[in-house]
Amino acid sequence: MDLTFVIIVETLYAVASLVLISAGLAVVFGMMKVINLAHGEFMMMGGYVTITAVGLGVNVFVAMLVIAPLVVGLIGLVVERLVIRHLYGRLVDTMLATWGLSLVFIGLATMIFGNTTTGISTPITGFAVGNYQINGYNFFIIVVSIVLVIGIYAVLRGTRAGLIARGAMQRSDMAAALGYSPDRIYMATFFCGSALSGLAGAVLAPLVGLVPTSGGAYIAKAFITVIAGGPALIAGLVSSATSFGVVSQVFTFAISPVFGEVALLVLAVILLRAMPQGITGRLFKGKL
Amino acid sequence: MSLNRRELLGGAAALTTAGLLPRVAFAADAIKLGSILDKSGPFDAYGKPMDMATRLAVAEINEAGGLLGREVEIFAYDTQSDMALYSQYGQQLTRQDKVDVVHGGILSASREAIRQTMRKSKTLYFYNVLYEGGVCDRNIFINGVTPAQQVEALVPYAMNNSGKKVYILAADYNYGQITARWIEKFVRDNGGEVVGTDFFPLDVSDFGSTIAKVQTAAPDLVIAPLVGGAHLSFFRQWAAAGMKDKIALASTTLGVGNEHKVLTPEEGNGIMCAYNYSQELDTPENAAFKERWAAMFDGDQSMHEIAVSHYHGLHTWAEGVRTAGTIDRDAVIEALETGISITGPGGKVTVDPKTHHAVLDVHLMEMRDQKMNVIETLPQRQPIDTQAVCDLSANPDDNTQYEIEI
Numbered sequence: 001m002d003l004t005f006v007i008i009v010e011t012l013y014a015v016a017s018l019v020l021i022s023a024g025l026a027v028v029f030g031m032m033k034v035i036n037l038a039h040g041e042f043m044m045m046g047g048y049v050t051i052t053a054v055g056l057g058v059n060v061f062v063a064m065l066v067i068a069p070l071v072v073g074l075i076g077l078v079v080e081r082l083v084i085r086h087l088y089g090r091l092v093d094t095m096l097a098t099w100g101l102s103l104v105f106i107g108l109a110t111m112i113f114g115n116t117t118t119g120i121s122t123p124i125t126g127f128a129v130g131n132y133q134i135n136g137y138n139f140f141i142i143v144v145s146i147v148l149v150i151g152i153y154a155v156l157r158g159t160r161a162g163l164i165a166r167g168a169m170q171r172s173d174m175a176a177a178l179g180y181s182p183d184r185i186y187m188a189t190f191f192c193g194s195a196l197s198g199l200a201g202a203v204l205a206p207l208v209g210l211v212p213t214s215g216g217a218y219i220a221k222a223f224i225t226v227i228a229g230g231p232a233l234i235a236g237l238v239s240s241a242t243s244f245g246v247v248s249q250v251f252t253f254a255i256s257p258v259f260g261e262v263a264l265l266v267l268a269v270i271l272l273r274a275m276p277q278g279i280t281g282r283l284f285k286g287k288l
Numbered sequence: 289m290s291l292n293r294r295e296l297l298g299g300a301a302a303l304t305t306a307g308l309l310p311r312v313a314f315a316a317d318a319i320k321l322g323s324i325l326d327k328s329g330p331f332d333a334y335g336k337p338m339d340m341a342t343r344l345a346v347a348e349i350n351e352a353g354g355l356l357g358r359e360v361e362i363f364a365y366d367t368q369s370d371m372a373l374y375s376q377y378g379q380q381l382t383r384q385d386k387v388d389v390v391h392g393g394i395l396s397a398s399r400e401a402i403r404q405t406m407r408k409s410k411t412l413y414f415y416n417v418l419y420e421g422g423v424c425d426r427n428i429f430i431n432g433v434t435p436a437q438q439v440e441a442l443v444p445y446a447m448n449n450s451g452k453k454v455y456i457l458a459a460d461y462n463y464g465q466i467t468a469r470w471i472e473k474f475v476r477d478n479g480g481e482v483v484g485t486d487f488f489p490l491d492v493s494d495f496g497s498t499i500a501k502v503q504t505a506a507p508d509l510v511i512a513p514l515v516g517g518a519h520l521s522f523f524r525q526w527a528a529a530g531m532k533d534k535i536a537l538a539s540t541t542l543g544v545g546n547e548h549k550v551l552t553p554e555e556g557n558g559i560m561c562a563y564n565y566s567q568e569l570d571t572p573e574n575a576a577f578k579e580r581w582a583a584m585f586d587g588d589q590s591m592h593e594i595a596v597s598h599y600h601g602l603h604t605w606a607e608g609v610r611t612a613g614t615i616d617r618d619a620v621i622e623a624l625e626t627g628i629s630i631t632g633p634g635g636k637v638t639v640d641p642k643t644h645h646a647v648l649d650v651h652l653m654e655m656r657d658q659k660m661n662v663i664e665t666l667p668q669r670q671p672i673d674t675q676a677v678c679d680l681s682a683n684p685d686d687n688t689q690y691e692i693e694i
Contacts, residue, residue, distance in 0.1 A: 258489060
């Protein structure tokens, strides 16, 4: 009984962390079709911003939930103005440019913070469930990602800004004809995407040992999740994160963490073979 | 000749600094010492202090009058954590610079990349890092701790402090696999039982399900030969789940790159480990070493296990040259094989003639407030793992890295 509960929590946590890792990329890649290979480095910077802010005496939750997304969002804004905006619609060129950016960010972080592992401890203590100890911070991550999904949905569905953004992504020429500047909309969307990446890096920072190259660990999973999710932003994100999270956790518990990772990759291959357009290319059509 | 202000100032500065250096008159041309280390890239946390250790040791040797009346000169290459550069710079050191000895290499992969180059060119080679054991080659001297030396000491100590049921969490490559096998052996030898073993690829950073699995097995002790930044997450998540006070924890790797200074006291306190060196070692040699290090590098105190091993290796080589009275490779090897000892910051280090590994002190430690407090010192442990497979006095032409059957 206790073990069942622990397994359920761990599985929910795995799904939630996949959602967190992929949300920023889903906005930047899913909506704007910009292949951001520096996504992992945006997360890494979110982590470093949090650690630096906490070191300066800021409350850890403020640092994670406010400062890190803002700072990384602003970095994203600068990147968009200087690099990305010249490359819209040129997939391969953006890949090359963002890969270069990721190397620059790793280099800068190494220069500033050094190449040694840093980190902060989790702000929430563990507690007992029957005979098991469980990491209280897992619940925080689950809550953050639920709020995040609802938030993205509310903005895209319920606000005028969301409507304009969705419209501009589908037909930027029509949006322009109606008097909205696609340039501005892209800029704002990229800001939001970067901020989401920064948030993810920040929220995960207390669980990991952070080094400038940490971003590399996230990027593959993020791309797999977003691509397997397909065209619908939220339905795709949630459905693919759920499938991958559940499968990898089941194999991790049943056999070992190595098989958990293997199962995730095998599932990705099968999914893409069966549904080349992603899960939402076949199911949940027309959803957001 | 025109001279601008910048050049003039630069020249003046150079002259002033040159005047400050102690001048020892050296007879002949310098002895060439090759150094090959990752001073940048992912492994620079290990490589930078090792490079500092090289410079400190060579400065000490030269201040004491050099070797055989000759100055020691460093030929250093930064391999940038790139294994391909090891082969390239290894060739350069032996063919172009024609150095008399090479010290360096950090990962086992880097050692294997240059070991044969050194052997073929008859260049004496020192690899001064803790590693998985088993290299048997008369041209190489190794003075890091091997798994058996470390685990043999750590397992009984940790089991005495906790209990008989042990769970192993190890990195999934040769070091972790081999170390896990040694842990199993010593747990059995001490009357204990291994209730589970899990291996993790180096990029795994989420240990939530593992922590639940460990609790299902309900061990008394977890031993974790985990490696690198991603694996450091385990110690953090273990503490976050509140496991610290429930199940005892020991590691064979934590602290080698000063990781204990990254974990908070709540996360690190009570973790048991066993190494050849801790900054907290209370010996006159260590106090003097730390002082000289600080004086040379502006108060820096980044020395760690591997850097100190490296420092030991340089002084062992110097002692070998002094004993041999020449820098001829064969003569130096024979001198080292007489079982030369030096006493360094980590204690007494003796060359084991049969394996060219080191007999050294292993210190049992417990982390407390970001320090590695020494609980007990086990003097002069033999490299029993490599000794089981390697005998260079009987078989001097051996050139293998053995996988030791346990």
